[in-house]
Amino acid sequence: MESHRQEGILFGVVWIILSALGEWAARIVIRHNPLYYTASNIGLMVEHAFDFIVVVLIPVFAFVALGIVWAMIRFHVKKGQRVELPTQWARTNRWFVGIWVVGTALINILFVLHPTTTATEHFFAIENPSTPQNRHALVVDVTARQWEWIFSYPQYGLTQTVNRNGQDLLELPVNHVVKLELRSYDPFHTYDQYADVIHSFWVPSWGIKEDVIPGETRTLYITPTRITSYAQNPMSRVQCAEVCGPGHPWMEAPLQVVSTAAFHRWIAQQQALQAHP
Amino acid sequence: MAQVVSAPAPAPQARRAQWPPVLRGFLWAAIGFVVLNTIVDIVDPFRGHPFVTGPSATLGWVGAVVGWLLGVGVWEGVALPLFGYPSRWIEPSTGWRRYFAYSTDHKVIGLQYLGSAMGGFLIAGLIAMFMRIELMSDHLTIFHYPTNYLTAVGIHGTIMMFSVANVALLGGFGNYMVPIMIGARGTAFPKLSGISAWLVPAGILSVLFSPLLGAWTTGWRGYQPLASQDPNGILFYYLGVAALTTSTFIVALNMVTTIMFRRAPGMTWGRLPLFAWGQVTVGLLVLIWIPEIQATFVMGLLEKLVPFNFFTATGSVLSYLELFWIFGHPEVYIIAVPVFALWNEIIPVMSQKSLFAREWAVIGLVFVMLLSGLVWAHHLFTNMRNSEILPFAFFTEMISIPTGFAYMAAIGTMWKGRVRLTTPMLLVLMSMFNFLIGGLTGVFLADPVVNLQLHDTFWVVGHFHYTVIGSIVFTGLAAVYYWLPKMSGRMYSEFWGKFLAITLFIFFNATFSQFFLLGLHGMNRWVPAYPAYLQPMNFEVSIISFFLGLAFAGQFVHIIWAWVKGPKAADNPWDARTPEWFTASPPPRENFPVQPEIVSSLYIYGAQQPVAVQLPAEEELAAARDESLEPEGGSPHE
Amino acid sequence: MDNDSKETPEEVSASASPEWSRRQFLGGTVALGVVGAVALLGRSTVVDAARGIFGSPVRSGRVPLYAYDYYYVPNYMTWRVGDRMDIIFQNQSHTHWHEWTMGRHVNEQYFQAFGELSADAWRVDFWDGVPVTLSDPYKIDNFVPHDALVTYEGPRSLYNIQSGGDFSPTLKPGGSLHIAFTVPNKPGIWDFGCFVQEYVHYRTGMRGKVHILPA
Known part of the structure; x- marks a missing residue:
């Protein structure tokens, strides 16, 4: 159990560092306009929504990608190493599953609220013929x-x-x-x-x-x-x-x-x- | 297990050597086409075209498919017995010839599906190479006319979707592996399944040769009203896809029924292998949505032939696209769900660790299936009324939650496991990475205002190539490597497997990641000519894509080499627990010498875990004794 | 049970059924593949070669010319100077209007371009100075006589005569027109094509050739 916690903390630290690096790179991309060239009020709205999604998705990407790479680096069996199995493997982890399910739900609800609903409502306001x-x-x-x-x-x-x-x-x-x-x-x-x-x-x-x-x-x-x-x-x-x-x-x-x-x-x-x- | 038609042993010398069934199929197909085509011409002559008209080609096609199916062996295997005539059809149980004729062995059928899918992939991949050559410059070069390019796009997409993505993991590994994985000694509908396998080549060839009737410009959707303006080539699109979707439908019918009724004793739903779970959920999706799209395609066909004005005067122009995407999005999950299932099939084995949060992995598959029918209109944000956008954006974003469960189970399983980075494992991890990018770029598309900019651009092209190639092709290759020792009894080269996998991964990402940038920069879809400022990047993408093509070719060469010449493999090289590893490699005609029993969970690893699959010893002995009484290589094993 | 069936390609079971020939199978499939590839990719080459070997019959008198989306049937004709021609031009499309123009030298550069470039039609119009008789107009979109010497049978209003561009009868979907003339003394290869809708019909292959033999 102790080793699990240490591994988890190490993973978390690396994830935070990678996310920070990713966000720093995203700042540069966003400053240069990832849409290349924007020349209308709707275009600006799209650009902001795009930028927001990039910012939120970078830690998500870092987490999952790191999870994959981590397993390849930290848990792989070396050549010639004898595989010894414990009598019982953990088959679930309440915290991990709980955080994952709630976390993905929250991120999605966030996206539904912003930028999906806010920007779409803004778009509807722009398109309202009676203004x-x-x-x-x-x-x-x-x-x-x-x-x-x-x-x-x-x-x-x-x-x-x-x-x-x-x-x-x-x-x-x-x-x-x-x-x-x-x-x-x-x-x-x-x-x-x-x-x-x-x-x-x-x-x-x-x-x-x-x-x-x-x-x-x-x-x-x-x-x-x-x-x-x-x-x-x-x-x-x-x-x-x-x-x-x-x-x-x-x-x-x-x-x-x-x-x-x-x-x-x-x-x-x-x-x-x-x-x- | 008398699921195969029984045939008395004939006197061999009395028969003359017959035609190779495939060649006879082509001959009978040609005869069928000419006969029905001529009849239609006599009934309905048409000015301008002396012989082949739209209606005559359509009915001629029906004759061709019937002739083809009868020719490859359905005549002796099904038709004659069905009408009470004596048939001397004997199904060989060994030898390569059985793969090139009608068969009722689900393993042969599975390999026929895999072979067709691979053939389709190579054809459509070659067409993609031609498309990339064309896109190297901003004007028409190797394609003479824009219609030729658009036809190539349509053929590429249609073959890839309906005869590779729908076929490889469902018809291929589904037919081959699922019965063995659930401890069954056969499938529920072996004859129907044997027929349906031969619809795939018929469908691929129909679509591939559709330009003989004229170019079509609609892309893989075949969408009306544009399709009605196209020459008759579009007819062979609808007809070819009808053959391919019918085949997929029969696969689903067979798989769902087999999993429901032919599971081994002890194979409870709670113990069902994840891949079988994937097949059930996908099977239900197929059974619901394939009839829907087939009905749509029939309407499209009649619209072109008659015309009925279903999609113009008497209907709405948007109905076709609505009807198409109401199938089209479940289609994406028809492709992806078996992939998620395979990840969590292979990862526990390669990590030698119990599958993490199994119930969540299954819940994920089921909820993806349920939600997939509620998201279609996100393909239509630019078409539909603004007021209809938000609910579809909501469901589209929500579907990423159950999709994520597959990742959760996979990452949780690998955590602190004994991860063996074999080629299949490496390909699964690459597939997870690629699909992650496919999924995350989909978040941008799910957002309506961002979608209004990205829709119909190369961003979308990049997105769905990441999801489709990233999932089905990478994981399909992983499955080939994973089960190669089971299917062929031989092992691949670990060095070449890994080398080719890494090469493929690099060139795949180098090619398709740039599609996102092209899309953002204003590159739209379906264009063989485009503004000059996009040319340098397209040129460079094309160069990389040629290496990607080589990397795929390398994979196939290696797999074929391993299949034919690879070193002998151990019976259970991965120390897996699922039933398919508890029989000979390749498995015998009825999979197991006797009916196996499942006595514990298939996904719980540990030092003292009992073997999950038991073959009752005394029955095995009895079976062996019976067999020794039979003459060597005697009658088939019904 | 062939539990030990580690098959090799050569190994066949001792099944009683006669085996079909491997050579026949491979040869036949390869041959079909070649035929298929030629049919798909090399049709025009084959047709050209056949025309080179066997020639193309000289047509005269009543010749139907069908317009489809987006091609002509026939797309190659041989005429002889001085022959009497009765071209029945018929639009078989359900949705598109089509025209028939004939001439030499079109600015192909334009068809390749993207962006701002001006198009032009034939540099030489075949019909310049040619006496033509038009009759049986049905669903005529418009007709531009250009420099041809046209005789109209029936009320002129049915022809919707306009100016601008080459000699070009344009038919609505389902329309037809009878074009009668004597082949003028302009031997050689002439191109014909349909330039409507921003030249896209021509760009996508709605074109053909007339080979005019000297008298």
Whole structure:
């Protein structure tokens, strides 16, 4: 019994040291943003939730991994050593089992409460259509068809915004709430409304992905928090994330987030383009 | 134990040498396909395609599978006797030929399943290598068209899931080991089981050759409505998977029934080996969920063939994905539960220590099974209404608690034990480590807001390769090494076993750990072309993955070498206590010379523990006497 | 009981049934494996080789051309200059519209790229200056005559004539169109393909070749 306790204490000390080292390494990772690049309010929320889970999981990982390695180092039978068995092995240990069961339950309840419930509720609050800032959001209709993203700005009368090469472009002002109306259908071929499939609207740097289902309209409120563009960081792109047929890899569109003034200049230019194609 | 059809000894010279059953199976399959295909063409001609159309290929496939099964021996073994015709089918009880024909011996069937799983693994693994070659560059290279790449992804996933992960530990080790481990001398449904083993190659080949009917782009889910837009190749996906899942269903039926009704005297539920417990729980999962997914696939097939608009006009676009994942998540535990059971099967033996907290280990298996049906929608956080997210996030996080019990039992068992770091033990520990990473990265995915970013990225790909390869492949290899002396009577090389295991572990982790970073950096799934900034890391991952492929190949070479040429093994090389080690290696036709009895717990080790498995001595003597009266190698042992 | 059955591959039980041949089994399986691998990976090579050896019959008169998702049947034709052609172009897809364009030199670079690049169509349009008669329009999505000399039978509104791009009849699912013409004096190999939906149909193999023999 005494040797068990000593072994347990030694294990505990090593576990605490490893966990501390792990947390120190995690600090560095978290400072450099494990999500690489975050450019929206939802992205920041995802980043915080991610960081929190990392911090809690490091001691868990250290405990189990150390348990495995410990057995390999401390308890293994050396070559040629005679295996002598005691008459009776301990078949359970109330403390170990109790701490394990209660501990894993507590960690899981913690995760359910935070970040799962708190962040999801925060997300719901962001997505609540009746808040004042959401009611004054910039509306962009995002239409997914095989294999193209089409962006239109009904408040400005723009039906399809494009860049110099004639490719679809999503351009938005920074720090302003945007309401994205996501639909999956083909505006140019409306004879079969069931012809299209599920797509998924994803901007990697925004930390959000929402599937676009034929026959449904999904709404996404989001605030870009950084001026960014595909050229500046390729994570700033609209990318289809759900396989949707052979064109799936190329179903992407560049994203530009600009200052409010630049956005209005761009709107004027697009309006001129639409009037005189 | 008259579970096998009895056949009178024929006059050998009267028969001409027959075709090898497998070749006859292929011939009859081809005939079956052509006949039914032609009939459909006559009834339902279709413009554009002169011969093979969707409906004709579907019914032709049914003919092919029936022809294949009859050809490999079901004709003589089952069909003729069933209709009262005399059959001179004789099942060889030794020799390699019995593995290449219909058989009713659960050990032969088990090895047929293992062989099919290994074949499927090699095929799907080779396809994965092609995928990694493609991903070395950001544009299409070796795959001409994106559809070809997407088809490769689908074939890789389908074969790996339905014919490797579902087959190796259930059909393979389940069929081979479970009856012996519970002291039974046969299984409950030997003929059905013999037929079902041959559905696996049929299913693998259907999926593998599906591109002959056209590329399909849906990945392993075969999801509608996209599947309806694909050419007819998707039909062979649905049909091949139907064959594979039917096989898994029959395995579960056979295992659950065998464990319920054919346990040896004294083999109480409280003494039941953990691996058998794993088979029961998984068997129940299979019996519940496989019919569900088969019904879904039938709907998918009809949607494509008719079409019915089940998933568009008359139904909802999301129904297919809901129906798929309501099976799809239990599927993960269909894979993982026997793995947890095997950890706690091998670890007490290798530690020579009583299994720690056995009741918690069993509770863990049972609760994983129960909760697994409540978590499916976490695959759909991006699809579903926001208001539906939280309950699924809750159950998803909760399922890690019973999963953790397997770790608790394993770590508790090793604590202060006499841990022998043999190859199987090493692979089990590696498997625990890999699955730990798979589980912990799953915590991020279970969290809804984090999931909205990570869903459909390479993070998910990394996560499920850690859980699936980390569990089933590492532990499956551990099981092969652990039971190799039992199945073949031969021993592997401890040096090569360990060397290859460590190599595999290093390259596996070096490959798939980077998938998490790729996912975080914006690499999405199902793309043969991607933005250039992701190319350097993909290139490097590909290079490492080729070494991973070599490491797997090395394992198989070593295992085959040991099976054929390895040194003779002792009867019970690990000093194990479970019944399979108390018979000859390899076990005789009916596993034990006489019905064994279980007299004490199988997992309690100690200096003065009695041997748990007793073979009544006088009956054994009597059996030996009877046998000596039989002519040498005479009639089969029914 | 063969308790001592340490089997070796050569050892067979003294069972009375005749053994099937090992050589036949191995040979047969390997042969099937080779056939399977060729069928799966080498179909186009085999077809090309067969075409090289046996040639391809010259088609003229009424020729059906089916569009599926995403391929044509046939995807290789041989025509002769001066022959009268009646192409019945038929879209067999349930869900997708398909077009038929023919020309030479397409910017393949674009199909490989990711990000911002502008696409272009055929650099040379086969139909430039070719007299074509269109008839029996059914479920026409749109039709671009480009520089062809088109005669329309029936009301023009059924053709939904538009401008921009190459000569391209585009059919709705289930649609069909009769395209009649005399093969112009443009011998050589011509490519045809379907460029709809951001060129993805073409990118994923909806293409074919016409070999035009001199008169």
